Amino acid sequence: MIDQYIEFASNHWMLVTAFFAVTFFLIQDIVEASIRKYQTISPMLTVTKLNSGNPIIIDVREANEFKKGHIADAILIPVGSIEKQLKKIELYKKDDVIVVCHTGTRSAPACATLTKLGFEHVFLMTGGMQSWEENKLPIVTSKK
DSSP: HHHHHHHOOOOHHHHHHHHHHHHHHHHHHHHHHOOOOOOOEEEHHHHHHHHOOOOOOEEEEEEHHHHHOBTTTTOOOGGGTTTTTGGGGGGTSSEEEEEEEEESTHHHHHHHHHHHHHSSSSEETTTTTHHHHHHHHOOOOOOO
């Protein structure tokens, strides 16, 4: 029986390698999700939260990206300056904080920083502003 597995693996080594790679990344994602202290939220659930409560939106993109279009009432704090601009948002440590960037990539380290700084209810909006706009949700543009 074991000989058949070895023969299959040697005949289909690329398939077996791909299987182990996918399995590794899946386990890594599951472990990471259980360790991180923030949650993910879709753009549509963000709208629901905005309509039913009073969450704060922190946009961690750069100023030029923010001016092109952002969620109404979002606070611009580029990801690299969260700790420097903490006074801007310190009052919201116990509130729901939704972090947004362009695609969701820069939001992850921002969420980790916020949880480290004591924010209790931090959410990463999956897909970022790109997903927000794909869902035809409203944006505000800045003229400054």
